[in-house]
Amino acid sequence: MAGPQLGGAAVMAVDELDTLILALRADGYRVVGPTIRDGTIVHADLERSSDLPQGWTDEQGPGTYRARSVDGDAQFSYAVGPSSPKEELFPPRQRLWTATSDGDASFQVVEEVRETPRIAFLGLRGCELAAIAIQDRVFLRGSYQDEVYAANRSDTLLIAVECGSPGGTCFCASMGTGPRVDDGADLILTELLDGDPRFLVRVGSDTGAALLERLTHREASAADLDAREQVVTAAAAMMGRTLDTDGLHDLLLDNLDHPRWDTVADRCLACTNCTLVCPTCFCSTIEDTTDLRGEKAYRDRRWDSCFGLEFSHATPASVRTSTKARYRQWMTHKLATWIDQFGTSGCVGCGRCITWCPVGIDITEEAAAIRRASDPTPADLPVPPTGAR
């Protein structure tokens, strides 16, 4: 009997996660998903389902993250950690080419061979799928396709697990990127912990349907679908943060001289952490180097950040010398001008920039502060809790 096709739903036992990982590996995929390292849930290569952080959860607040072991059967009861699929698709450092010269006036450029790795991302949350879709727009849907990103993205498989345990800095519900996932992945899993632990599996592509065929599964019942509905509904109500996006584009761009930018600049370290953990930030710089003999020249691309002084360098000096201007650039780009450029907000509400800011600056609070001070009849906005400690 043929299993569920595109749009269909099935249920599989928790043990089948192992079958899934092994099947993917047998097909030549690297399976990249959450695992625990250095007391933190990060993305890494998974060999078995036992590599997943089963029995772990996390507590997140502005500038603080703690993983903690818990009782129970849950495999995916945590929010996102510091790493994201960006590290695989647009790696922190990329060799673009090497040139060789014999010391005469000419040189030859040897392009780096672009491998197309087979990567299956397992355990992607709604916010992470949204982030991949945003980076797809940046790197693939403009006038030019980025060769490195395209090569890394061209043979990927996306397996989502809907989020049932958002953290203290999450606000995907505000950004409309989660916790509910209905498309954008080959398979969409939901961990159901009522009664027998099991996964609801929905099919998002023909590839996903074929994969599901290789797993032991049964047809999903109305009760299973109802249980899933409860998981995502409950998760949506558990967001640690909210961001009011109503009119946010104009609000920010009409307030480029707002005193709040000075306030946040007093706290901001311009250390770049928020941009580096952000799953959509795409800025990069070029490093041209040579060996001692000058026989080889290398061109590397690495992640860069609008918080760096050098970033806006324009002879004779940088455009954005103040931290105020750099924070404003980042936040107005993320939440406002990104929409002008790419038709979507650059923020997916994952909360990484809040958690991994070493002084706990909260983008949702900064936006709310500007809204409060700009609104002639300020609504009684709840002030977000300040930290998990």
Place this chain on the structure above:
Amino acid sequence: MHDGIGRPTVAVWKFASCDGCQLSLLSAEDELLRIAEEVHIAYFLEATREVVEGPYDLSLVEGSITTPDDAERIRHVRDISTTLITIGACATAGGIQALRNFGDLDAFRSLVYARPEVVASLADSTAIAEHVPVDLELRGCPIETDQLVEVISAVLAGRKPVTPTHSVCVECKLRGNVCVAVADGTPCLGPVTQAGCGARCPAFARGCYGCFGPTESPNPASLSAWLEEQFGVDHPELLRLYRTFNADAPAFRSESRRHEEVAP
């Protein structure tokens, strides 16, 4: 200035320092041999007795200025050098010996030396750049050999050296370190410290000690406030955090002074 076979000449100078930066060059044998093929090491007393008269294409200067003689000698070094690069925390910020800038030199001198009157010493230990123009600074206590090789390669190629002035956090993220401050509550100077070490300490789950001195846009006051509020680090400890190898780098100096004032 070039030697007989067209190699640029390089001199290595020592002022007040522990020699650690010169040693990190000497101990990097593979790199040193490759460097010696491309440049003529014309003056490097720690490595060779051969002394070739200046002027030199490139001078690497280790150490800080602590005596009147030093202050004279560095001007001479500048005069006979086309390019002058300072190497290490002593040369770029006065070094650990700049701790004396926060104290009473006469008191130290009479405690340490049997005949303090013969010790000719300036009141402060100061960076080379406070005395002569410097073309490039290589930070670190000690410097990273890779950065030195990079700078020499860049000088030879006539290009900008890749020695970024952003924070250590960038290096943590590039190499996939989990943030020790956020995930473990370990006080870390990484967000206000310049990169260059490859985030060595955080890679071993230690907080950054600030060996490479302040970043291009440091905000230590904000970091201190957070460490105090969230991690319970008190003023004496905050003072000590900033007052190490780069104690006299302006951003760290003013921050440690602040905690001096509020320290009980």
Place this chain on the structure above:
Amino acid sequence: MTTLELPTRGELTGRPYQVSTVRHQTHDVVTIDVRPEQDPIAFQPGQFDMVYVYGVGEAAISISSDPATPGLLSHTIRAVGWVTKALNQLQPGATIAIRGPYGRPWPLEQAQGRDLVIVAGGIGLAPVRPAIVQALHQRERFGRVVLLVGARSPRDLVFRDDLDRWNADRGIDVHATVDSAVRGWTDHVGVVTTLIPRVPFDPENAVVLACGPEVMMRATARSMQARGVPAERIHVTLERNMKCGVGTCGHCQLGPLFLCRDGPVFAWPEVADLLEVREL
């Protein structure tokens, strides 16, 4: 669902070009003529290239030559950074690598049947030079063609041969000015915008192309509007640090714009407000 077509045209690696001529324009400005080692690529006036010097690095440089002969490509470069200094020291026969052309060109079609007024400050003449040359090829399609060119001093004027030639026999009114008077200079003295009220053209029926320092372009836009040129017919070209040239590195962002991708040429209303914001 996630299968993608891989790009066919690489934008990360330049094509080799050989330097044929190096012409010294001023003490720190050269024009380098290069010939491609493969088929030439067509370009439009106002576009720029990413130019790489072996072992030194890459810089965004406007094309300054005639679009009708893409096989002979020129870039005019002022020595201000590591790469531009290295470019200034190149000798004929050297190889460089070029990616491009990139960016939105000058809207010459908007000027058809109208007066074309070009305002250039210093090395700003280089990015408008292809537009001037193209306009001269099609001289009958425009009304008056006016060039206002300013420099700090006579020795900072670039393309002096062109200025003389264009003025003499090519149907273009060239007005040159320098910021401060020196012996032997018989033309106008004062910043280039002081010429705007006094040269003949029909403001209501003119298209303006301006290139120079940002402060000069702001002043130009102001003076031109004061004389009656509609803002949407004033065009400027903006410059910021660029690493990629194709809108993905983020360095050249100005508000909602990536200068490399959305510009570098902009109609004044597109950028007027943005240029008023400090450190944007």
